[in-house]
Amino acid sequence: MSPDSGRHLRDAVATARGLTKVYGRGEAAVHALAGVDIDFARGEFTAIMGPSGSGKSTLMHCMAALDTPTSGQVVVDGVDVSTLGDKALTRLRRDRIGFVFQSFNLVPTLSAAENITLPMDIAGRKVDKDWYDTVVGILGLGPRLSHRPNELSGGQQQRVASARALVGRPAIVFADEPTGNLDSRSSAEVLGFLRRSVDEFGQSIVMVTHEPSAAAYADRVVFMADGSFVDEMRRPTAESVLDRMKTMGDL
């Protein structure tokens, strides 16, 4: 546990306790998560880093209720995820969690505007027009709203995906390598937006990344190795993260 986990515990937006995930059985069993205890603070931007296969995506998918842990507890926005049935899980994912994926995951037949409001439209929730305009404005998507994804650059598509994640005002946004397919300029735009959403609107964000320059946008970087949470760093810089990764044998 981290020294300041007491503070996190009080205002944590998501927590894991004793989280394990085992794939396969017997000799072929892979312990992707080997008992993780972690808190993600509300209103904070956290990056998850670690060597390939260390369990980053598995942790995020279990916390985001996209995957079921083998054992342990996940609480998101005060809700114990393991107690929920399928319908309640769908509602939790839809209403309280925003997602940004490496591959954008936009619906190709819908315009940018329709993609942004799709989760809320499906949920029958009213879109807050002022907030929608704010998000679209910050992301510079105004002139592109009628375009389909194949008429947009990768960076623009990821900005649409970011707007979709934020427009429903979720309790937490989980981003899985959101800049993995982007050039450095588009990466900076998307990461700058995520940062701004934390600073100006109190959004909570957890992002898996391999890139020290991306992790440097976060308030806190947590490091995983072999399915466990092994270290953390506050106020990271690209250099300090790179130095830490070198000691983990990631390069």
Ligand SMILES: Nc1ncnc2c1ncn2[C@@H]1O[C@H](COP(=O)(O)OP(=O)(O)OP(=O)(O)O)[C@@H](O)[C@H]1O
């Ligand atoms: N569906 C699955 N079936 C079997 N093993 C899996 C499955 N998904 C993940 N694993 C294994 O679990 C471990 C953790 O995988 P995970 O994808 O969480 O790591 P990661 O840190 O996100 O890796 P990367 O940085 O390469 O994306 C790895 O050993 C992986 O091979």
